[in-house]
Amino acid sequence: xxxxxxxxxxxxxxxxxxxxxxxxxxxxxxxxxxxxxxxxxxxxxxxxxxxxxxxxxxxxxxxxxxxxxxxxxxxxxxxxxxxxxxxxxxxxxxxxxxxxxxxxxxxxxxxxxxxxxxxxxxxxxxxxxxxxxxxxxxxxxxxxxxxxxxxxxxxxxxxxxxxxxxxxxxxxxxxxxxxxxxxxxxxxxxxxxxxxxxxxxxxxxxxxxxxxxxxxxxxxxxxxxxxxxxxxxxxxxxxxxxxxxxxxxxxxxxxxxxxxxxxxxxxxxxxxxxx
Amino acid sequence: xxxxxxxxxxxxxxxxxxxxxxxxxxxxxxxxxxxxxxxxxxxxxxxxxxxxxxxxxxxxxxxxxxxxxxxxxxxxxxxxxxxxxxxxxxxxxxxxxxxxxxxxxxxxxxxxxxxxxxxxxxxxxxxxxxxxxxxxxxxxxxxxxxxxxxxxxxxxxxxxxxxxxxxxxxxxxxxxxxxxxxxxxxxxxxxxxxxxxxxxxxxxxxxxxxxx
Numbered sequence: 001x002x003x004x005x006x007x008x009x010x011x012x013x014x015x016x017x018x019x020x021x022x023x024x025x026x027x028x029x030x031x032x033x034x035x036x037x038x039x040x041x042x043x044x045x046x047x048x049x050x051x052x053x054x055x056x057x058x059x060x061x062x063x064x065x066x067x068x069x070x071x072x073x074x075x076x077x078x079x080x081x082x083x084x085x086x087x088x089x090x091x092x093x094x095x096x097x098x099x100x101x102x103x104x105x106x107x108x109x110x111x112x113x114x115x116x117x118x119x120x121x122x123x124x125x126x127x128x129x130x131x132x133x134x135x136x137x138x139x140x141x142x143x144x145x146x147x148x149x150x151x152x153x154x155x156x157x158x159x160x161x162x163x164x165x166x167x168x169x170x171x172x173x174x175x176x177x178x179x180x181x182x183x184x185x186x187x188x189x190x191x192x193x194x195x196x197x198x199x200x201x202x203x204x205x206x207x208x209x210x211x212x213x214x215x216x217x218x219x220x221x222x223x224x225x226x227x228x229x230x231x232x233x234x235x236x237x238x239x240x241x242x243x244x245x246x247x248x249x250x251x252x253x254x255x256x257x258x259x260x261x262x263x264x265x266x267x268x269x270x271x272x273x274x275x
Numbered sequence: 276x277x278x279x280x281x282x283x284x285x286x287x288x289x290x291x292x293x294x295x296x297x298x299x300x301x302x303x304x305x306x307x308x309x310x311x312x313x314x315x316x317x318x319x320x321x322x323x324x325x326x327x328x329x330x331x332x333x334x335x336x337x338x339x340x341x342x343x344x345x346x347x348x349x350x351x352x353x354x355x356x357x358x359x360x361x362x363x364x365x366x367x368x369x370x371x372x373x374x375x376x377x378x379x380x381x382x383x384x385x386x387x388x389x390x391x392x393x394x395x396x397x398x399x400x401x402x403x404x405x406x407x408x409x410x411x412x413x414x415x416x417x418x419x420x421x422x423x424x425x426x427x428x429x430x431x432x433x434x435x436x437x438x439x440x441x442x443x444x445x446x447x448x449x450x451x452x453x454x455x456x457x458x459x460x461x462x463x464x465x466x467x468x469x470x471x472x473x474x475x476x477x478x479x480x481x482x483x484x485x486x487x
Contacts, residue, residue, distance in 0.1 A: 006374045014362050085359040089414075092323055093375045094348040274325040 003095050007103025008110070011077075015111040020073050024112070027065065028119040031058060035123075041132060051127040052135045055120065059142055059219045062116060063212060064182065066146070067153045070112050071174035074157035076167040077104055078269065083167050088275045097274075101266050105158055113150045117143060141247060145218055148254035152211045155258030159265035163272065181212045204236040211254040218250030276300055276425060276455050277322060281331035284317050284479075291317040293479035294331065301424075303486075304456040304469050309476035315459045316356075318476070319427055322457075323353060335425070349376065352418035356430040356459070358410035360403035365394060365413070368402050378421050386416035390442050407434035415443055419450055426450075429459040444469060 015021050032054075035041070040054045078101075081087040091100065120142060128134055156177060164170040189203050207213050221243060237246055277299040284292040292314045299305060307315050320326050321333050324340030324347060333340055340347040361368060372378050387394045390412040402410065411434040418426060426447075432440045447456065447469060458466050463473065475483040 003375055006371060010363060010367055010371055013367060017362070085355060085357065086361055088320075088325065089353070089355055089359045089361070090371075091325070092348060092351065092353040093372060094345045095375045096345050271327070273327060275320060 003099040004103045004106070007095070007100055008107035011104050011107030012110055015108065021111060021115075024069055024073065025115040025118075027069070028062075028115050029122065031061060032119045032123045032126075036126060041127065041130070050132045050135075051123065052138055054123055054127070055135065055138050055142060056219070058120065058123070059145070062146065062149075063216055063219065066116060066149060067181070067212060068175070068178045070150060070153040071157050071160075071178055072171060074108050074112070074154055075160050075164075075170040075174040077108060077158065078161040079164045079170045080161075080167040082165065082275060085275070091274060097270050098266070101158075101162075101269050105154065105262055108158075109150060109154055112154060113147060116146050116150070120146075141221075142219070144251045145215055148251045148258070149211065149215050151258030152254035152261075153258070155261035155265070159261040159268075162265035162269040181210050185210050185213070201236060208237070211257050214250045214253055218247060221247060221250075276336055278334045279318070279321075279331070280333075282318075282321060282328055282333060283330040284314075284321060284326055285329050290479050292321065292328075295476075295479070295481055296331075297474065297481055297484065299425075299455045299457065301453055301455060302451075303472050304451060304466075305458065305472045305474055306463055306466050306470040307457060307459045307474050307476065308461065308463060309482075312478075313476040314479040315476055316429060317479075319353075319429060319457070319459060322425075322427065323348070323351065350424045352421045352423040352426045354411075354414045354418050354428045354431045356433060358402075358407065358414055358434070362401055362403060364399050364401050365405075366398040368413075369417075372417055372421075376421055378417065382420035382422075383413075383416050386419045386446065387413060389446055390416055390439060392416065408436060408439060411435055412439060415446075419446055424453070425455045425457070427457045427459075430461070431458070432462075432465065440465070 035054045035057060040057055041050050076083075078087070081090070091097075120139060124134055124139060157174060160170050160173050160177075164173065185207065189207055192198055193200065193203050208217075217237065241249065279295055279297050282292050282295045283290065295314070295318065307318070309315050317326065321328060322335065322340060324333075324344045327341065335347045335350060338347050363371065369380050369383055372383070373380050384394055392409055392412040394413070397405065397409075402413070405413070411431065415431060418428070432443060435443060444466075451469070456469070458470065460466055463470075472484070472486045474481055474485075
C-alpha cells in the first residue's frame with residue numbers, strides 16, 4: 001500500500017506545480033467570482049434565484065468544460081510518460097504495475113476533483129457571508145454529481161492512455177469522445193427521432209446511457225422535480241423511476257462507468273508492452 | 276543469474292530479437308555492442324520485464340521478470356541512455372526511490388558527491404531542469420546506491436565529460452564484485468578495462484560472444 005500512496009502523493013505534487021493545474025483552478029474559481037461580480041445571485045430565471053441560481057449556472061458550464069479539462073490533462077498521463085521514456089525509468093524500480101496505475105489514478109482524481117469542489121465551497125461561504133440562503137440539498141447533489149462525473153472521465157482518460165502510444169493520438173481521441181458525448185449523440189438522436197425510425201423510448205434510453213446526459217438531467221432535477229424543462233425525457237424518466245432513485249442512479253452510473261474503464265485500462269496496461 | 280532462451284520479439288513485421296539465447300552470470304562484466312537497431316535495447320528491456328516476448332523466455336535468478344517484476348527489479352539497477360524529463364524535484368525523486376526500492380538517501384548523496392555532483396543545493400530543482408551531465412550523474416549515483424546484483428547501463432557516459440567518466444569507472448571498479456554488469460556501448464575502448472565479456476549483436480541475433 002505504501003507504494004500506492006507514494007505514487008498518488010508524487011503525482012499530486014507534480015500536478016499541483018503544473019501550469020495546467022493553475023489554469024484549471026483559475027477557470028473554476030474564476031467562474032464563481034465572475035458570477036458574483038455579474039450579480040447572478042440577484043437575478044431570477046425560471047423561478048431560481050440566489051445561490052441556487054448561481055450553482056445551477058456553475059453546473060451547466062461545468063458539464064461542458066469539466067470533461068474536456070479532465071480528458072486533455074489526464075489522457076497523456078501514462079501515454080506521455082511512455083512517450084518521453086519516464087515510464088522506462090520509473091518502472092525500473094520494484095513497484096507493481098497495479099500500484100503504479102491505481103496510484104496515478106488516485107493522485108489525478110484528487111487533482112481534478114478538488115478545484116471544482118472548492119469553487120462551490122467558496123460560493124457557499126461567500127453566499128453565507130452575504131446572508132443568502134444556503135441550498136444544501138443542491139450543494140450535496142452537485143458534490144456527488146461532480147464526484148461521479150470526474151470519476152467517469154478520469155476512467156475514460158486512463159483507459160485511452162493505457163493503449164495509445166503517442167500523446168498526440170491520445171489527445172485526438174479524447175477530444176473526439178468529448179464532442180461525441182456532448183453534441184453528436186444528441187444531434188444524431190434528434191434526427192432519428194424526427195425521421196420516426198426508432199421508438200422514442202429507445203432513443204431516450206440511448207441518450208440516458210451517456211454520462212454527460214444523465215449528469216445534465218440530474219443537475220436540474222432538484223430545481224425542477226417534474227423535469228418539465230426537459231420535455232419528453234421527463235415522462236420517460238419519471239415513468240421509469242422516482243426522483244430519489246434517479247438521483248442515486250445519476251451518481252452511481254457514471255461512477256461505475258469510470259471504474260469500469262479504469263479497470264479495462266489497467267488490464268491493457270498490464271498485458272501490453274510497457275514502453 | 277540472467278538466462279535468456281530462444282527469445283524472439285517482434286514489432287509488427289520487424290523482428291527485433293530473433294531467437295536470442297545467452298546467460299549472464301555473477302562476476303561477469305559484459306559489453307553489449309552492435310549497430311543501431313541490432314536489438315540491444317530490446318534485449319535490455321526484455322530483461323527488465325517491459326516487453327512480452329513472442330517466443331522464448333527470460334529468467335532472472337529463476338524468476339520471470341514480468342510475473343515477478345517486484346522481486347526481480349529489487350535485484351536490478353538501470354541507467355537509461357537518455358535521462359528522462361522527470362518533473363519531480365530531486366528530493367521527491369529520491370523519496371520515490373528510497374520508499375519503492377528501499378535505497379538509503381545518504382548513499383545516493385555519497386555517490387553523488389563521489390561523482391562531483393552537488394545535490395544539497397539542488398534538492399528543490401526539477402530533475403528535468405538539471406544539465407544533461409548532472410542528470411546522468413544522479414542516475415548513476417542512484418544505480419550504485421541501490422546495491423543491486425545486476426547493473427544495466429545503456430550508454431551511461433554519453434553526457435559525461437572525461438573527468439566524470441573517470442569517476443564513474445572508478446566507482447564501478449569498486450562496486451563490481453559478485454555482480455553482473457551489463458553495458459550497452461558503442462565505445463569498447465572506454466570500458467575495455469572493466470569488461471570480461473563482449474557480445475556483438477546484429478539484426479536481432481547474437482553474432483559473437485567472447486569471454487576474456
